Amino acid sequence: MTMAVPKRRWPSSTVWIVAAVAVVVHVLAWQATEFSPAALIAGWEGMADFLAESLPPDLSVLGKSLEAAVTTLYIGLLGTTFSIPFALLLALLASRATTSAAWAQQAARAVLSFLRSVPDVVFALIFVTAVGLGPFAGVLALVFHNTGVMGKLWAEAMDESDRGPRDALRVTGASGPQIALHAVLPTVMPSLAGLLLYRLDVNVRSSLVLGLVGAGGIGFLINQSIKLFRFDEMVTHILVVLLLVVVVDQASGFVRKRLGA
Amino acid sequence: MLAIRGLRKTFGGRTVLDGFDLTVEAGEFVALLGPNGSGKSTALRCVVGLETPDGGSVSVDGNAAMVFQKIHLVGRRTALDNVCSGALGRLPLHRSVFFGQDVREEAVRCLDRVGLADRVLERCARLSGGQQQRVAIARALCQRANVILADEPVSALDPQAAVQVMELLVELANDGLAVVAVLHQPELARTYAHRIVEMGAFA
Ligand SMILES: Nc1ncnc2c1ncn2[C@@H]1O[C@H](COP(=O)(O)OP(=O)(O)OP(=O)(O)O)[C@@H](O)[C@H]1O
Ligand SMILES: [Mg+2]
Numbered sequence: 111m112t113m114a115v116p117k118r119r120w121p122s123s124t125v126w127i128v129a130a131v132a133v134v135v136h137v138l139a140w141q142a143t144e145f146s147p148a149a150l151i152a153g154w155e156g157m158a159d160f161l162a163e164s165l166p167p168d169l170s171v172l173g174k175s176l177e178a179a180v181t182t183l184y185i186g187l188l189g190t191t192f193s194i195p196f197a198l199l200l201a202l203l204a205s206r207a208t209t210s211a212a213w214a215q216q217a218a219r220a221v222l223s224f225l226r227s228v229p230d231v232v233f234a235l236i237f238v239t240a241v242g243l244g245p246f247a248g249v250l251a252l253v254f255h256n257t258g259v260m261g262k263l264w265a266e267a268m269d270e271s272d273r274g275p276r277d278a279l280r281v282t283g284a285s286g287p288q289i290a291l292h293a294v295l296p297t298v299m300p301s302l303a304g305l306l307l308y309r310l311d312v313n314v315r316s317s318l319v320l321g322l323v324g325a326g327g328i329g330f331l332i333n334q335s336i337k338l339f340r341f342d343e344m345v346t347h348i349l350v351v352l353l354l355v356v357v358v359d360q361a362s363g364f365v366r367k368r369l370g371a
Numbered sequence: 372m373l374a375i376r377g378l379r380k381t382f383g384g385r386t387v388l389d390g391f392d393l394t395v396e397a398g399e400f401v402a403l404l405g406p407n408g409s410g411k412s413t414a415l416r417c418v419v420g421l422e423t424p425d426g427g428s429v430s431v432d433g434n435a436a437m438v439f440q441k442i443h444l445v446g447r448r449t450a451l452d453n454v455c456s457g458a459l460g461r462l463p464l465h466r467s468v469f470f471g472q473d474v475r476e477e478a479v480r481c482l483d484r485v486g487l488a489d490r491v492l493e494r495c496a497r498l499s500g501g502q503q504q505r506v507a508i509a510r511a512l513c514q515r516a517n518v519i520l521a522d523e524p525v526s527a528l529d530p531q532a533a534v535q536v537m538e539l540l541v542e543l544a545n546d547g548l549a550v551v552a553v554l555h556q557p558e559l560a561r562t563y564a565h566r567i568v569e570m571g572a573f574a
Contacts, residue, residue, distance in 0.1 A: 292448075292467070297447065
């Protein structure tokens with residue numbers, strides 16, 4: 111007895127079309143971004159000048175720099191903390207482990223994906239016009255954007271939680287919120303805490319960039335130094351930034367490892 | 372106490388249950404035997420509402436609790452918290468954030484009934500399989516169930532723990548509960564059950 115062997119299907123015409131489109135798009139992108147290795151090589155003197163001007167770093171601004179770095183840390187901290195209640199509520203509504211009404215899930219997911227797709231810098235520009243230049247605008251921007259990102263990550267963690275304990279509580283007659291409270295949340299708590307620390311780490315780095323658009327902290331100082339061509343000051347700020355980023359990253363990593371998440 | 376009449380269930384055109392009948396009286400321990408895929412789990416899940424039957428009727432005099440092969444406790448929580456959660460069905464939401472003293476006392480009595488009064492504050496993940504299954508039975512008791520449906524309650528347990536759990540289930544039946552247990556070992560069924568029901572397979 112012979113069996114029909116399926117014909118080899120690869121590479122199919124779809125693969126060729128996808129490859130051709132990818133090449134065309136990359137050529138267009140190359141032109142639009144004025145991508146030019148030659149310019150980079152020709153411009154190395156400019157970079158050397160810049161480096162010469164910026165070294166040695168001006169350490170007289172170190173105090174101011176450290177102070178601003180702490181502000182940056184605080185922006186990231188409050189931006190993360192204040193997004194917890196909103197992210198939790200939306201995650202509970204968006205996860206199929208905790209919400210059975212399809213319309214509620216869809217609505218929560220839509221809100222989360224809107225908040226996630228607006229970059230925090232855009233939120234910062236909006237809030238700067240509302241509450242003026244300064245760290246508060248940065249905190250508000252992070253609260254909005256981080257609610258979207260963390261809410262989605264949390265909802266996914268809840269989706270992945272074991273279905274068994276949920277079913278077991280449903281049999282006892284427990285309601286949706288009761289199941290969330292007594293089966294889902296206790297199970298996923300370590301993952302949620304790990305994701306929270308990861309977001310804190312990311313948000314502290316984001317708040318640097320928010321500073322560049324006027325939302326206070328050390329990013330704001332870097333922006334000022336560039337405008338005044340004080341590259342030696344800028345290098346001090348950047349060294350402080352490196353220190354801040356490494357410290358937060360290590361601390362968050364350490365705690366996450368202890369959580370086992 | 373439990374009456375199942377003409378229960379029917381199909382999954383995507385495959386008939387799993389086609390007119391299944393079962394009556395269990397208070398104080399009776401019925402063992403349910405049958406080959407893989409004969410619909411034993413499906414029948415129990417229809418009784419407690421985890422599946423919706425396509426036809427037939429289920430009537431429970433009181434309320435039915437379920438015990439699972441995979442136990443399904445929240446491993447990170449204490450035995451006490453897990454047992455308290457059996458009471459959720461009769462608690463309003465505002466009283467179920469933290470369990471009240473009355474619920475906790477009842478849960479301790481349930482744990483004492485299954486012989487685990489000394490492990491009340493132990494996290495479930497740290498208990499042995501047999502102990503965990505007994506906590507799950509205590510949760511069913513805290514639900515104030517008069518019918519206990521156990522789906523392969525001892526399949527994942529070592530022989531000694533299996534005997535303990537079987538003896539516990541028989542005692543509960545003798546105390547007046549209606550108990551149905553899906554079993555895969557006919558010897559256990561013959562030793563402990565008051566009555567054996569065989570389910571056939573629908574191909
Ligand atoms: N949710 C579901 N969706 C589709 N098919 C299902 C579902 N649940 C069960 N089935 C099918 O129904 C049939 C009966 O399943 P059931 O779990 O009730 O059998 P069982 O008697 O408990 O078998 P076992 O001894 O293996 O536990 C199986 O063929 C299974 O594949
Ligand atoms: Mg089964």
